[in-house]
Amino acid sequence: MARRAAAPPRFPRQLPRGPDLWDPSMSRWNEGNTDGIFACELIESYLRLTKGVQRGQLVRLRAWQADVICDILRLVPGSRLRQYWTYLLLVPRKNSKSLLGAGLAIDGILDEPGAEVYSCAADKDQAKLIFGEVKSAVEMSPELDAKQGGLLKCYRDAIEYPATGSVYRALSSEAFTKEGLNPSRVLFDELHAQPNSELWDVMNQGSDTRAQPLIVGISTFGKKTQADGQDTICYQQYQYAKKIIKGEVDDPRYGARIYETNDRARGFRYLDQRVWQQANPAYGDFLDGEKMAAVSRKLSEPDFKTKRLNVWVTAAKVWLPEGAWERCEDSEQEIPDGEEVVLSFDGSYNNDATGIIVTRPGEPLVFDPEAPENADLDEDERAVKAAELNAGLRRPHQDVVQLWERPEKAPPDWVVPILEVEDALRAACRRWQVREIAVDPARWARTYQILEAEGLPVVDFPQSPARMVPATNRFFEAVMNGWVTHSGDPRLARHLANAVVKPSTGGFMIYKESKGSPRKIDLAVAAIMGLHRACAPPSKKPTPRFFNWADL
Structure with a gap:
């Protein structure tokens, strides 16, 4: 019997991107290392696009989208249990976060008997939008919509799978009303917008009795701090994920995909279109560069950086300029x-x-700003001369x-x-x-x-x-x-x-x-x-x- 290839690394150096369509035979993912194969088949077989000129057409996943889904549902090697209980997906706007969220929600309804799947949003209006997206996806599929003979029944504020008693709902951030829930899968939409960590904490603590709980934070970047000076829940999770990726923390139950722009690179300019694809895996595909350029002329620099480039922006006066260290x-x-x-x-x-x-x-600096030969130099000239004289010294x-x-x-x-x-x-x-x-x-x-x-x-x-x-x-x-x-x-x-x-x-x-x-x-x-x-x-x-x- 042929040995199946090992799953891709948890944190690849280069994240997948681009217009290539999903083909499982061309990847290292298989049913032995992820439950994502089924989820991708479900999405491509039954989910239809709900917006744009292609509305009503079946979804065709890109390879990078399927990779995210397969990684989220990665299995522990040699086991049928899933690797991750918490997952952080940070990707800028217009990269199909809603599609991925809807697909994971519907997959969650079918995941286990009595499943409780929730989408969490910062406020009631956003929660309604999220639920409306998932509901529209179900109602557009004859195989999923019960009214057309499908599996799932849609109600005003819930979607049910009667055969197993599973249910999906969207919640807002009034965390104190959510005690007593037993979620099996939770999708946090725009985690950066959560006003505090209460809802995140409640949903994480409510799934202790589930065999395979999964909390997925899907978001763009946003503010680092709350009004009280504390880190936002999104920035907390970002920092924790980065520690895991860099090997500072060992947490096998936490996964992440972080698409971000290296704004600290030499010569970085946020309006330079050559850097936009760093954080946008769909750039040049269904994310059109010309349209993104038009948006860049409308949004303020902080808004464009956070929403479209995944760059953290703070109102505080940062000490070292970006990229200097x-x-x-x-x-x-x-x-x-x-x-x-x-x-x-x-x-x-x-x-x-x-x-x-x-x-x-290092070796002593040889430039003396007080020396007579330097007395007539202005500040910029002194800096240039000092750099020239000190360039060859051991630092x-x-x-x-x-x-x-x-x-x-x-x-x-x-x-x-x-x-x-x-x-x-x-x-x-x-x-x-x-x-x-x-x-x-x-x-x-x-x-x-x-x-x-x-x-x-x-x-x-x-x-x-x-x-x-x-x-x-x-x-x-x-x-x-x-x-x-x-x-x-x-x-x-x-x-x-x-x-x-x-x-x-x-x-x-x-x-x-x-x-x-x-x-x-x-x-x-x-x-x-x-x-x-x-x-x-x-x-x-x-x-x-x-x-x-x-x-x-």
């Missing part, structure tokens, strides 16, 4: 054991994160030693493992020749005293405006001019992306977006401290002075 990445560099370095760390006791950064100093290099973040489901008494942090610092001192350990003694007085007593080179770095303003300016200038490199650690990139800049005494410093924001910046603060100390002359312990009694 990524352009400093040099993942091939490593800091060898025994190298002279500076360690810096920042953190809290029980709420935020605690992180340690290692910085290998400082940064990496993450370790990070401790409060787990998402941490018990109330969770605290940072202080002894573990101290041991990590000792281990780093054994690995490298540590010039300094930059510490804010106000937050970690115990650790400061213990490590100093052991002879480790601890250095005061109070996070006051007097210290942090020039350090922040130095870091910003180094990043913008490419005078620093880093390993590409996604945790440090995430913390830097979370930082916003606010004025303080003497200049600007970085902060979290709001005091209660769950988006951490501790690695960013440690990186600023580390680079500042690595670029400064090393601190030396005072030399003892001996006096002649006759001089006293």
Whole structure:
């Protein structure tokens, strides 16, 4: 018996896209690794287009659409149980999210006896639109519509499969009225529009007794934060999915397909049509480029970026410009054991994160803005000359030693493992020749005293405006001019992306977006401290002075 090919990887490097039609024989999907084959056959056999000039014609799935469906319904290897209980599909508008949602809803009705399938929307009007889409799809199919001899009965606010007692409904975000439901499949339409996480939490908690529960969030990007400063539920799920994709978190029950634009690439312009296809798998197919160009002239930049390019936009003043940190990445560099370095760390006791950064100093910058030959240069000319003179120098290099973040489901008494942090610092001192350990003694007085007593080179770095303003300016200038490199650690990139800049005494410093924001910046603060100390002359312990009694 021939061995069936393994399923495609959970998170392929290149997501499928384009106009190619679905042909299961040309893919690695089969009935042994996904339940999506049946779902795709169901859609192509019975669902008809409900809008446009092709209204009434049977749906012809593109290969990328079928791939999404097959991935959502992926099976655990060697089992008939499905892999995912939660799935996040982020794709811009006009890429047939409604079609995929309707197909998954109807498949869910037929999935098991007594199935309860729900579509969830932010408000009642949107919920009615979603239900109307699914109802129209059923009523246009003689094989599905009971009035035409089909399987499913359509009511004013529900669709029923009488043979098994299964039902489909659309719900709005008044989560407090939804307790007691037992959903088998839930489809969140435009998850970014949910006003809070209540409905998401209720629907996730209501399916514990189901053998194969499935929650699917289908959405474009949107705002990062709610009115109270907390992350939106969509951005929370996006960040969690990215951690899984990058290997930071191991969660085999969570799947994702995220079509987004790399707006941090060098030379990115949101009106450049060459970048539009990055986030739009249907671009050049049923998503017409000329029409999208017309839309781009009507929508504001934030609206176009979020709705049509899947770019997160925040109203806060972001510190580092888009793509600046990524352009400093040099993942091939490593800091060898025994190298002279500076360690810096920042953190809290029980709420935020605690992180340690290692910085290998570079060669001293040779441009002196105060030199007489540079006195007549303006700011732009100085920047150009500095870049020319410093281009060939070895640049400082940064990496993450370790990070401790409060787990998402941490018990109330969770605290940072202080002894573990101290041991990590000792281990780093054994690995490298540590010039300094930059510490804010106000937050970690115990650790400061213990490590100093052991002879480790601890250095005061109070996070006051007097210290942090020039350090922040130095870091910003180094990043913008490419005078620093880093390993590409996604945790440090995430913390830097979370930082916003606010004025303080003497200049600007970085902060979290709001005091209660769950988006951490501790690695960013440690990186600023580390680079500042690595670029400064090393601190030396005072030399003892001996006096002649006759001089006293």
